[in-house]
Amino acid sequence: MQRAFAAHLRAPDRCAPPPSIEDRRMGIYRDLIYNNIESFIAGGFPVLRSLFSDSDGAGGDERWHEMVRDFVYRHASRSPYFLQISEEFLHYLQHERGPRAGDPPFLLELAHYEWVELALDVSEAEMPSGLLQDGDVLERVPVVSPLVWSLSYAFPVHRIGPAYQPQEPPPTPTFLLVYRDRDDEVGFMEINAVTARLLQLAEGGESSGRRLLEKLAQEMPQGMQQSSGDELVEFGRQLLEKLLRLGVIAGLRH
Structure with a gap:
């Protein structure tokens, strides 16, 4: 039950929810999980976030959300702390995501530069x-x-x-x-x-x-x-x- 529950939260479009749970209740968890993770990543990488939003508005933020959802689905985080989500996302970009069509050539360098600010801010x-x-x-x-x-x-x-x-x-x-x-x-x-x-x-x-x-x-x-x-x-x-x-x-x- 727990594995099915977590798999659905990671990838709602790929994994069916446990049949015994009302979808309205599942929706609350889906929104909480994704919105919390997405907000931390957007706050940690504001320039990258702006570049993955279509300037003409035709595609909205689809490219950005596609990337964050792939991170939630694919990446197995080594840390449970919210403050380290940015480091986990950087690791995903560097080692798991791979180059995609339309990616700017400076994507990895820009992401590293933006992560450094948070890393130094919380360094002990x-x-x-x-x-x-x-x-x-x-x-x-x-x-x-x-x-x-x-x-x-x-x-x-x-x-x-x-x-x-x-x-x-x-x-x-x-x-x-x-x-x-x-x-x-x-x-x-x-x-x-x-x-x-x-x-x-x-x-x-x-x-x-x-x-x-x-x-x-x-x-x-x-x-x-x-x-x-x-x-x-x-x-x-x-x-x-x-x-x-x-x-x-x-x-x-x-």
């Missing part, structure tokens, strides 16, 4: 304590916050919306920094490959700001090393100070 990670919030960022060791994700996408996902839907990725990737600051607000910042690499080098939390910039300079093409030594140090100082103010750098230590 905390800023490390005992760090200095001011001081010389070059002489002290910058400690990157555990609430920071440095991301790279082929498409400029932070700009995508109903009015901008590129069909081909640009020549250079998009680097984005998503972080939760000291006030627990989630922020976004577009960065470049140099900043992304600097944060990667700083993740060990063992090198001073000056040493990090020296390592960065060693990795640059020979021509850039010769022409931009002092400029790189000054750029790095300003960048590290900015990241410290934002909470991307959790603090400094000796």
Whole structure:
């Protein structure tokens, strides 16, 4: 009885309800199950939701609801928590749904980008304590916050919306920094490959700001090393100070 009941709620059009239950009562459960799950997914992926709604109104929201209903039917969630429905939906898109006709080429990247905001918002990670919030960022060791994700996408996902839907990725990737600051607000910042690499080098939390910039300079093409030594140090100082103010750098230590 339970299996038949659950199968019908997952796929009302495919699986008949238990014959002993009045359809009016089954309808209450059908609506509650689907509407709750759909509302969480729509709230977690608002841009994706808007792209799967026909702008001319001819097809309404059929494509969106078809995708969500397929998720409810096909995906076996690993977590029972509503807050993790978005992660379950992302897993479904990445591993189970497969490409479909009419899907935008940036679908998976956009979905991941939108999921990151919720993931950081509810993350249980905390800023490390005992760090200095001011001081010389070059002489002290910058400690990157555990609430920071440095991301790279082929498409400029932070700009995508109903009015901008590129069909081909640009020549250079998009680097984005998503972080939760000291006030627990989630922020976004577009960065470049140099900043992304600097944060990667700083993740060990063992090198001073000056040493990090020296390592960065060693990795640059020979021509850039010769022409931009002092400029790189000054750029790095300003960048590290900015990241410290934002909470991307959790603090400094000796």
